[in-house]
Amino acid sequence: FSGTNVVGMIARAQWEFKDKLRDKWIPYPQKINDAVDQAHRSGHPTVGFNFPSRGVFIIDFAAMCERSELGAETPVRRKPDRRRSPDAGRSWSCSQCGCRNAAGSPICKECYEPSTPLSDSPPPRAVSRRPPPR
Numbered sequence: 001f002s003g004t005n006v007v008g009m010i011a012r013a014q015w016e017f018k019d020k021l022r023d024k025w026i027p028y029p030q031k032i033n034d035a036v037d038q039a040h041r042s043g044h045p046t047v048g049f050n051f052p053s054r055g056v057f058i059i060d061f062a063a064m065c066e067r068s069e070l071g072a073e074t075p076v077r078r079k080p081d082r083r084r085s086p087d088a089g090r091s092w093s094c095s096q097c098g099c100r101n102a103a104g105s106p107i108c109k110e111c112y113e114p115s116t117p118l119s120d121s122p123p124p125r126a127v128s129r130r131p132p133p134r
Contacts (some may be wrong), residue, residue: 034109 094108 097108099108
């Protein structure tokens, strides 16, 4: 998980869950990236998003690191400071309004409505996802 862009991770999850969720999954990549980053820095173990009629997407930070068979979680490795990332200083144009604030997503925050974060406890029908083994 260390050094991984959360939006990129969600984009990969988008393709994997696409068929199940009828070609519609994560509609707010930058808003989600910000919310995930905030939850991660605050030490929350999970963060979830509820998409109307599409169900729930839960990100479990500990599962992104390592988890033993007994369920003991390893400490979450912190994301590197954004100012030191290789993409620092790069900007993208928003496909809707044309501003340069789209920061890696096809559209800027202002062109999307925020998603609704859930509580830390995932509901029973939440989708869980582990990254593929490397």
